[in-house]
Amino acid sequence: MELTRYVSQNRMLVAVDCIIFGFDGQDLKLLLIKRGFNPEKGRWSLMGGFVQPKESFENAAQRVLKQLTGLENVYLEQLYAFGYPHRDPLERTASIAYFALIDIFKYEKQLSSDFHPEWFLLKEIPPLIFDHADMIEMAKEKLRYKAAFQPVLFELLPEKFTLPQLQNLYEGVYESLMDKRNFSRKILSTGLLLKQKQKDKVGSKRGAFYYKLNNKKYRNMFNGFLNFIPYPKKLK
Amino acid sequence: MELTRYVSQNRMLVAVDCIIFGFDGQDLKLLLIKRGFNPEKGRWSLMGGFVQPKESFENAAQRVLKQLTGLENVYLEQLYAFGYPHRDPLERTASIAYFALIDIFKYEKQLSSDFHPEWFLLKEIPPLIFDHADMIEMAKEKLRYKAAFQPVLFELLPEKFTLPQLQNLYEGVYESLMDKRNFSRKILSTGLLLKQKQKDKVGSKRGAFYYKLNNKKYRNMFNGFLNFIPYPKKLK
DNA sequence: TCAAAAGTGTTGTCCTTACACCCATGT
């Protein structure tokens, strides 16, 4: 015998939306798509989808992410549940927002066409549907908050990267300038980085040494409390 | 004309659940209720309720909280959206968990009877329905995380409180001991506290001075990054 | 040879920790 269901309560649609961050060595970017159906068809939007009956929210976000980027095993974290009644004018729809940090170079090899995805500079996000701009704002804030104490930004980098690239990344996230001497001392003192013998010759004539993550240490420290950003700074 | 709805998608129930923290000057506590309906009738549970058609999640949480405690304008923050398919065995139900920090003494004056609420020591939480224990675990963690950098724990205190009480609170949240000299220096250096002339004579013969929050400063600092917990410590 | 970016060391200041004694009062 089935117990009675929760009668006389209203059900609603539940979707996930993904705020997908990437970093090209210079600038922080977001991956957006052209919405393919009504309402708001053709406008820019976060990638999203409805949660299916047998799926957890996390699984739904992974599915949606894979659908767009082809990537799996990506850093994905629940951001916030958005649910005011008319956020989707057509029908009440809750959205569980996730933010993802991906290696933009892995993505660029993928060919995903249906959604007309495009990378936008974080500073040049176009108008978006519904409350997606709020979601992005919150994701930026959470990323700043989190990256201040945990080495999460490495998820945005390829296997090999240079210190100047890493500093660009931190400067982008915090929209501020940092002293390269203090920055490298602090980062290197964590012991997270392994210096490589090769240099990256793209960004400069002299070239900058590549580093890789010390993966074992990285996993151990991932949930620790560190102190990655400098105290309040003078900008020149 | 109405646009087509999102046909062939499944809707689900959405509820809110509240993790309600209190502090009696000595220990951290949680407010739990006896669930009044099936399934799992009569077992301990977080206070919750279904989100109504015209309600945001935040409003639903406020409503539920007021229903139980009689309190409004309480510190309330979204924690996480729990949604794996069978968390409620009866029917798929998402739960948006909120955590609340309330002044336990304000509550104690309220008479709310229907739910058979009881305060439990945070260290002595009974078995709970569904995934409520996970919610509490996450709430504890988030409170620790947040209180490390923001003066959020004052939301748990009455208007007037003593430094030893405040220290008990921090020690309870971090399950560790702190040096009272360093603690008071650090707290007082924020300028958040206003010393009162009266003393609390309950906790000791000599009595401890009351302090009040400097509310203006409090509001300004609330979203700042501070450093409230000591670096790794030796416990005696 | 010059322009452009990479790399590196020192110093002063402030924050943090560790630690011990006296004070006020109710019993």
Add this chain to the structure above:
DNA sequence: ACATGGGTGTAAGGACAACACTTTTGA
């Protein structure tokens, strides 16, 4: 008078911010 918890100061070490010059190399 004594037991209980409240209140305070100092010194040493570590972390942080400020700061400038040399190196490399492609054009």
